[in-house]
Amino acid sequence: MDAQQIWPCPACGDDAVFEQPPCADGHGSDGGECPEWACTGCGAAFLSGDPGPAAEVLAARAA
Template sequence: MSDRELYCDTCEGVQLFEMPPCVDDHGADCPELVCTGCGAAVLIATFAFHAPRLARRSRPSAHRRAA
């Protein structure tokens, strides 16, 4: 069982949160935590995303014609 201190909105303060037994087989990476003070549950969500690729910019032609 993993423990960590987080802010609990229900308790209105920093409380000890623990990970309940995970039925989804996440193991130590389970995103669910429960406040030991009031029992409120939180879900820790992490997002992984790749930086967008910039479109290739065409280089201005060295031989530009005047209008």
């Protein structure tokens, strides 16, 4: 995990460190940023950014 941000974590109920896990979808290799972030405290995860790339990731995983 490389990138880190501090954001409010709804599951922890406090500010927490979020990291980007290794991207299985190939983001970053094409110059884009992976939208996936995970709380280092509890593991809660979310997608950041506009819904375009996130919707594409979810559609690809569902296929």
